[in-house]
Amino acid sequence: MPRPLWAGAISFGLVTIPVKIVSATEDHDVHFHRVHLADMGRVRTRKVCELDGEVVPQDESGKGYEIAKDQTVPVTDEELEKMPLPTAKAIEIAAFVDADTIDAVRISDSHYLAADGQVAAKPYTLLRKALERSSKVAVAKFAWHGRERLGLLRIREGAIVLHSMKWPDEVRDPQGLAPKVVEVGEEEIEQGLQLADRMTIENLSGFRAEYREVLEDIIAAKADGKPLPSPDEGGERKSGEVVDLMAALNASVKAAKESRGEDHGEEATVHEMRPAKRTGGRTAPAKKKTASSKTAAAKKTTARSTLAAKKRAGTKTAAKKRSAS
Template sequence: MPRPLWAGAISFGLVTIPVKIVSATEDHDVHFHRVHLTDMGRVRTRKVCELDDQVVSQDEIGKGYEIAKDETVPVTDEELEQMPLPTAKAIEIAAFVDAETIDPVRISDSYYLAADGPVAAKPYTLLRKALERSSKVAVAKFAWHGRESLGLLRIRDGAIVLHSMKWPDEIRNPQELAPREVEVGDEEIEQALQLAEQMTIADLSGFHDEYREALEGIIAAKAEGKPLPAPAEDGTQEKGEVVDLMAALNASVEAAQESRGEDGEDATVHEMRPSKKTARKAPSKKTATSKAAVAKKTTGRSSSASKKTAGKKTASKRRSAS
């Protein structure tokens, strides 16, 4: 089990559940050192006091809040720990809400809550089973990392998960970011829904970090003195290029069906309707066949007529010559 990050208790009415917070995720990112390019020496961040220009050690560094220019109030860790907060050492459940009412944009980091000791087994199981049998999640408050946070408790594979959440006033209003109103046809919406259906999967276990894999490939090549991998082709669309939305959706549906091994013949559900001003209706198969037959006959007649005319001219020239 990974090292616990916090120890306290879940406060559930009059029920107390001793728990430890354990990180629910792992960091697989590739981390770089800052180096001096001429000799590859490490470049580190020095903690220097701006008043005396002296390097200070970690035990000489504390917290301070600037209340005015050139006036800072020191705040110690002991003072923070003694704040009169009921959530200082507890994850206090404040309410239960329907799971679907939680906006995903509010969810931040995730942690597992492990039962801390034998005494925690029964109340931990009680809360877990209560959440499992309902469609609700618990909303809680807890203090951690020098601040009080809003949390969400739910069940994952038999364990209680704590999601830290943003406070309501921390969520920006997205209305100013929305594009201007444009018309989208029902056919385009239906085709987009069909594409979404074709792209629906059962779980996300097949996803992996391709950027990290490519980065590891570059590092391995440089370490072994081999040529760097060839860069990927840029498949992005040029800025300002106009896209035929229905054609792009149709092509996307066909590609999704082909990737699933399905027959792509019936991928196009809605026929493209060209603009009355700029496009002409495509001829049907019968019309195209008729036109082709007429063109063939006409071509044949023209060829025969040309041959006859050429023969008459040749005969006239022979008579003149004789």
Template structure:
């Protein structure tokens, strides 16, 4: 089991369930260090006092709240821990609601709640069974990292999961981002729904982080002195407005069916509907070249005609 991040108890009415909080997720990202390019020495960040310019160690650094530019009030971890907060060492369940009533944008980090000792096994199982049979999730309050938080408790594969949640006033309104009203044809809507059905999956467990895979190949090639992988082709998409929405939907449905090996593929994809920038530039250059050639030919013909006329006039004057 991963190292517990927090220990306390779930407060469920008059029932107390001792628990340990462990992270429910892992970070598999590849991290880089800042280095001096000349000798590859690691570059570190120093914490320096802006008043005396001295570099400080961690035990010399504390917390302070700035009342004004001239006054800062110091605060210690002991003072924060001793605040009269009922949720200081407890996950206090305050209500039960339908899961569908929770806006996913409010959900933040996720943690597993593990029993802390055998005494917690029975009340832990009791809460889990209650959540499963009621088809509801629990809303709770808890204090962590010097602030009170809102949490959501649900069951996942026999374990109780705690999702930290954002408070309602922490969610920005998207009202100003909504697009202007447009008219949609019923056929376009039905075709879009058909596209969602064609692209539907029972599970998303098969998705992989393609960027991390490519980065691992790059780092392996560099470390072994091998030739670097070739850049991927076809990853860049044309930007711009799709003029024929229905044609784009039809092509998208056909492409989705083809990717699944279903019949009906082989039609043009969305990206083939619009000419590429390179092709457009070539056509423009060709038109300009053709126009220039026609203009030059016209001017040459006019010059020849004028010269011939002058010569005829000169011969007539010489004969007279």
């Protein structure tokens, strides 16, 4: 289990559920250091006082709020921890709402709530089953990183998930962002719907971070002194270029059919689209990859695995240092 980030309890009426917050996601991005290109030395960010120009040690740095020009009020971490909030060490459920009433724009970070000890097993299971059977989600308040937040509790594969949410006044009004009203024919709308049906998949598990994979290939090639991977040929359409909507839809349908292995040389148009044949409720899979594509993929995987091993070693070293401290 990942290292707990917070320990407290869920307050559910008169029921208390001891829980720990753990990260629900992992960061797999490639992170760069800022370096001096002349000698590859690390470039560090230093905290300097603007009054005396001296570097400020960590133990002399704190929080302050500017209430007027040349007047700042210091606020300590101890004062924040002693704030008279019922949510200081509790995730206080305030209401239950239908899941489809939550605006996705308001959902932010996600964390898992793990039952903290055997005493939490029964009330944890009670809340989980209540949410599952009611098809509702719980709205809660909790304190996190020095401020009170709004949260959303829902169930994912038997575990309670806590989503941080934006407060209602933190969501901007989208009015004025949409284009002016234009006429779109029913035939065009229907064609768009049929294209969407062609592109419908059952889950998102097949998606991968292609940018990160190519970046890892570049780093591995540079580390081994090998030529950099060549960019894909075939330029992209210039941004802002006006295209014929019907022609774009027809081209999109043809591309969708080819990606599913359904194109046998005939011309595809939006007027000819029909739902793909399904077996057992599932769309027939695309053609298998050729042997050459498998070989190329294997070479890329080998290069990335070397980089991934270095990243894992660095992560373990950092973890040991945190444990020792």
